Amino acid sequence: MELYGSYTSPFVRHCRIALLQTELECEFLEIDATQSATLSPTKKVPLLVDCELKLTDSTSILTHLYELVGEGFLTDLEEVELYHMTNTVLDACVNLVLLAKFDGITADQSVYLTRQKDRIQSGLEAINNKTFSQALPLTQAETRLAVFLDWAIFRNQISLDAFPALQQLLDLAQTDPIFTQTAPKE
Template sequence: MKLYTSPTSPYARLVRVALVEKQLNDRVAYCFVDPWQTPAELLAVNPSCRVPTLVTDDGHALTEAGVIVLYLERRYPEPRLMPREAVEWVHTQLGRALGCIDSGVGVLTERRHGDATTALAERRGEAMQRAVIGLAEAVGSGERRDPDLGQIALGVALDWFDYRFSDEVGWRVDYPLVAQWLDALKQRPSFIQTAPPAN
């Protein structure tokens, strides 16, 4: 398999964490690209030029983090990241985490390439704030077994908001148990190996 990825993309990090947790890291060739530069090698497999893009052993190019992690779970079922008794919970949290990241990416994109003072930018910022609080509440008390795909997605999303918006999204003060949970999750090899570069 070959994964087109970026060191700072939360979508790509979700896939990278899942690959490590599923013990597939040594079966993947990583190609780090900057999708904003429209690299030819990424365009060749994904015309929308987005990361992550996973090219399977059969040569199929899978795009979108949610699609990729669900493919990995189906194709390589052990070790399980989606316990049979928690499939709906995992799907719910995966969707919630990816939606929250979408809100944050919208805010970043507006700031980089648009007018951060528009009504749309304000709406995106408010949605981002609400979504992060929703993520923190979804984690709950922080008492968890080995992480499943839903918890991984929540952890990746919350850690990305710490990385990109630490001065704006102050969820840690209001949710100290969730902060402890995330800090413990970040000690797993999968999170250490995929941590974004320092700001």
């Protein structure tokens, strides 16, 4: 198997965590935005190639990896909700970062980006009110959340000062060597 991605992408990081957890054999190939635009029809990372199988989304990749080792991925409804709510907030955050990077457009110049910014804030508030694991291992949804928080802080997009439950979850995630080993780096 080959996983294509970057060392900064939170979606790719979740897949790198899964590869370390499952100990599946897979080559990691670092690619940039130009290469992902040619390699993947979605022009995004991650991309997983397993013989004839080509998977273009982190959720299908994670489902495949855990299936290979006989484990399910996201089976509980509350977990599914947390996972997708986190992804919605994460997508909004990625949107803000990429529009600033590619086009120099920031929220103060765009009505829709202001809506995205508000979505991040209200999403974080709602997620902060949920109940999380107090010890490792984290659930898959909590892992996605911790990966998102770590990336958004790395990109200076959020602060957790007003979100103690989120800070506590991130602190717990950081006691996991696989989590720290996969931290975003340029």
